[in-house]
Amino acid sequence: MSEEEEIELDPEPGILIESLRDVGYSFNSAVADIIDNSITANSGNVSVFALPFGDGGFKVAIIDDGDGLDHDELLKAMRLGSSNPRLAREAGDLGRFGLGLKTASFSQCRRLTVVSRCDGDTSAFTWDLDTVVRSNKWTVIELQDVSGLFGVDELGEHGTLVLWEKVDRLTGENGAGRVDYERAISEAQDHLALVFHRFLGNEPGVPHITLRVNGRVVEPLDPFNVENPATRADSEELVCPGVRLRSYTLPHVSKYADKQEYERYGLPGGYLRNQGVYLYRAKRLIIHSTWFGLAKKTALTQLTRVRIDIDTDQDEVWKIDVKKTSAQMPEAVRKRVKQLIEVIGAPSRRVYRRRTANLTSRESYPVWNRSEKDEHVVYSINEGHPVLAAFRNELDDGQAKKFDSLMAFIGSMFPMEALVYDISNNSDNTSTEKMGSEDFADTVRTFFARMRQTSDDEEVLDIMHAVEPFKSRWSETVTALGIEER
Template identity: 35%
Template structure:
């Protein structure tokens, strides 16, 4: 058999890799996955403004890497195996996450507490573009910037340094006040995002020996609990476990207190995080204790004011990655169809109780922990998408036509993933595509577009927002 090795163009491939859907906060979170795998107890993130010389540094005190290991980590498709507790998956995160934000990536590491020996490597897109070769640069002591090696003076660990932040400071005036404010805002966004994504690791709930401490510009990141379990009147419903694809998925529903029952206004506001309360209802999906989706009903239901107190933890481990179709950036997840069917009854029960609490009603015949109560034959489908051709059969399924689950991130990910097609949030009934009924700002925009005859233009704007700015789309109710 005659064969021929075809080596990809390094210059083209590296530039293509920059557009895999990361934003700043999700890119940093991807690197912290590596710190967790290295048994780090502390991760310090520094965002430094210096105009065109601005930089971002992620430093941990983990086990560190040898020079050979750093070189392998910078390979496209790292040749390493992952166990069931690892947060990594594809061997691409260090490169794809970093290059999505910068053009120069440097890594330094120390493995021996008794020796000050540090290994350092650099991947510079200017060099790759010029040579069209996937080459990394071995940094000698004289070539290493001080900010790269300083955190390794007193401990083992790994430091990742981003320079030439063209995707972060992409304005023509990187020295302007706007640029400094931008980095300040990014630091604030990053604090909340990391407290949400790694909340279980920070609080000590994750299945590891010790809690993780994360700082951003010296500020200690606080864990954000979407289920406000420290509030006296939060109501956990009975947990459920489902077998899917040979593995287990665990569901833990919660009904949050109404605003009048919170311990204070500050606690109520904190429970909404950085978004509105309506957009926070739904599934919080955890993969190996790391949050990868924050709210949204994964196209099983639509957000509704009367069910905004309903939230549920949905947990699985990496052995079910294929079933959940995790993408490279770990920002998109799709519920297996087998699991959707099993979730119908407990989700309907959760929404029913959330509506009762929202309206100030007393607890009805919802099963309590330790007791099993058969669901009604036709459970209420609160928040069920409706539209022409739909039929409520009591099972949560549309019998008039097959439901086509969307491949993108439903309802909002922890990282703000990007929908894969322009029919995000839609469902197919017969031969028609029907969008869920909008609410709030989205409904007002749709009515205004109808009055001025620009409904088609609004649909294009909606789809573009879903693609390029998913967080803004979710805030509008799209």
């Protein structure tokens, strides 16, 4: 006789269903999870309506024109754990555990209704969490009349409506919370534009959908900005079966039409924060802006973004969670990406170093020299700079000695730590103080006079036109010299 006895322990419905609300969805990720189902159902159009009501409530309706579900299929879809995550999925199936519809919805609302039309028939079921808690039973409500439901008039001959009511996570219980609805909807729209950008665009091999939020078409937000001709894209690499990698270097700020466009592609938080790996599962973005602990985010690589595509059969290997918002990079991929980090960052470094090349080029007459001593990089004042040399030549021997000591003192106090910190954390807003017009004009005339001692006027002007600070203030330069440029 066996000493083991199997005892069935059913979970308490009222307790478990409340616990399922705290899986960790945000409003944005919950809406995205519902749209995953619409894409899997071959939808061409998806509409999201998220509107406050006069009673202080808030309702969200997500409507698609996909295949739809019949009565039995919809009832099965309403079951918690409606599919086995270990079973093979179709290549374009964005689902994972068969939990997303329910857990994403429960995380935001206390009443979930799904209406689906298929082959001329309409079916509808509701999960009401208050009913489950009160009865302590896994009970869904089948609706016979759906005519009064919010959003149902937008449902076509086939497709599905997912309706959230009692949206207490945004508004609080009984709508008591104060919510900036416009901001919440705007942030959700930006999130969807990024997460589904490959479906919203015209990428070959990716099914196209048109997504609207409160009637407004959502335009794709491509984090790699591939339409900008200044974006650099490396060749795609097959890292291992089911995993493909491609790195991109975004354009420098000077290559954008305006500041607004530059900031749009920087994404919330800016370029420094949003560098790193962008992980896609079946073309859907699930994680972005992380190096998975393989490298630090630095200013020199802030223009680098790496796209990694994984197939749906990689879910278990990558440990994709139910929210599809976290993953763990497998060791085989980590090793390969680690090898590529330096190569991946090189183009981004070149973009920034191109603009700072004048610091190290003799032909650019830098104020600061860069040299390497005993494996250390050393910055020192270039005492041979024409402006400094011209000033020194006007001094007597005693004054010249004091001037040299002053230059040595200033050079030794180069604020290296502060500069590295500021560039790493806020490079776009780190700059030198602009020289005043009068001081600039004096510098122009001094530089020109010094250089014409060894070169003719045309050669000096050519040099000045190519180096800073004269290059970026050329009209002021020629004005200070009293010449007209032909």
